[in-house]
Amino acid sequence: MTEPTNQTKVSPVFFPDAQKVTVREIAEWAGAEIVRGDGELTISGVAPLDEGVPGTLAFLDNPKYLDHLETTKATACLVSKKHLSKVPEGVVPLLTKDPYRSLAAVLGELYPAGMRPLSATNERSVSARAYVEDSAQLGEGVVVEAGAVIGANVVIGAGSQIGPGAVIAANCQLGDKCFVGANASVQHSVLGDRVIIHPGVCLGQDGFGFAMGAGGHVKVPQLGRVVIGSDVEIGSGTCIDRGANRDTIVGEGTKIDNQVQIGHNVNIGKHCVIVSQVGISGSAILEDYVAIGGQAGVNGHVRIGQGTHVAGASIVHGDLPAGGRFGGVPARPIRDWVREELALRRLAAQESKK
Template sequence: MGDPQFFDSVAPLSLADIAALTGAELRGPAERLVDGIAPLGQASSRDLAFLDNPAYLDTFKTASAGACLVAPKFAAHAPKDLALLIAPQPYHAFAQVAARMFPAAMRPQPVFGENGIAPGAIIHPNAHLEPDVHIDPGAVIGPGAEIGSGTVICANAVVGPNVRIGRNCAIGPSASIVHSLIGNRVIVHGGCRLGQDGFGFALGPGGHRKVPQVGRVVVQDDVEIGAGTCIDRGANRDTIVGEGTKIDNLVQIGHNVVIGRHCVIVAQTGLSGSSTLDDFVVLGGQVGVVGHVRIGMGAQIAGSSNVREDVPAGARWGGTPAKPYREWFRELTTLKRLAEKPESASHTRKTRAEGGGESND
């Protein structure tokens, strides 16, 4: 549940308010107020919970939450006194309500609550800031940088020369952004590195010659980039992250990579240079993608897989090297059967012939 030490609800919501916000069907007292969120098994009479997974159906049957967002197929299992908000996608509805209750949890927040330039911020006189920009102590804004209204630059972040950051963005503590163009409503969490050199070297027996990286990083609207993620600038063209894409913590994106719209990239994934993800691609945790590979629209790659060739649109692949799910599962099943197979009679006779078995003397 929300801890008021860090995240205090801005105001209670009535069940009528929640129904209006989410479009859910209300079965319960419209005037009842909730001001917190919690898991089903821990929710009190002031908390909103949700049920979207049948694994928690037994907990739902004894829940004592103030109200519960629930899918229609589970509503009949509710305890008699539990107020219900019936929605086709309870988790999506829950996210809407939680965002309304706890807006401060939606993006990195400034150390100093008030808007404006905090003491200790360093802003070059040639930088351009629109009204209602917040710059925290220790942040550095370089010459020619432009930052849109409603954007927060948190403590010790660095915005390099000529960088453009759109409106209503949040740049987390100690992030650095250079050689980059950032759209609107972008969230960059703490410790991210955007726009540094791509890993480009001309290899040779006499040594490795550095290749200048003269492209940019272009991040489109509504992208979220998790803490510690690195996105290299392009070598001779741009590295691009498409609108609505969500990137987890500790992801490495190499130079010239192109990521489409509304992709999901989970932690510790690495995309090698010049690889391409079409729209709505999902990469599980610790996926590796080699350079110059294309993953088609809507494809899904299982965690810990290694992608070494182009993946068709809509495909579901896994394994190392990655391959279609059915083929991957068939290989795993075959290996398991081989591992469980007892020693053959011929192997036993051979062992005895070599002196490893019982003697007939």
């Protein structure tokens, strides 16, 4: 190993400055209107309002940062109509209904490398230090990094990347432009296109199935699969068990945070959002556009209706209707939960005065 030099001690830059583009181009990407100012000014980066300097783009989404907006030195700022008057002279306002969503579109154009996890290597091929079974089918442009293992009869779509130490077990199928991060494990699974699997994810292992009894717990074979729709993203350390007698399903566009546990036979709809450390027990059903806050728990065999939101640290014991907002233990309508909490505080305050 070589001794570190002054050059190697310098902090690395993983996402270098973006290419220079005009404010007009930024507005087109963002779907925003240039309210005033010069659309030909150039932008080469993005910065928070209080760190904005000429050549950078800022945005305002949270009104608590209005003071920073009034003093920013950024060249341009994505802003909604209600805060337009606060944009200082000299800053080009880019009017948009949703500044944060517009920012996401711009960042995707300026920093395309930030849309997927970083590769461990710049090589765009199958590493000589990876193991790929002869029967595996790899599409055009597939990258397999050092230490990865690709099992028999695996099919991997064009443009996909398998990170170092990742294992794709026999007979699994991955669509086009998927990314499987370092040390992830994929077995008994079928993935759509553009699925992002972050490091340390485990897909398709046994569901927790035992026939309990006084004479010992008899293991029940888990014979289903994990089926992941296109454009799903799964955070580091998340585990998704394969089905017992049917498939475990994650619908297209769903985003799952780090350290989430999803049990066997769970059926998650399209475009759901599941935040970190959520546990979903076997055979639960989440319809489309469900959102579940961090550290919440969902009992087995319950159904959560379309578009329903569950607050963090809540426990869902029974079915929840579509379109509701629920929280607490057990989860109940948010208004009821808040009223009960306030009533308990009042009672506690009264008791303390006695």
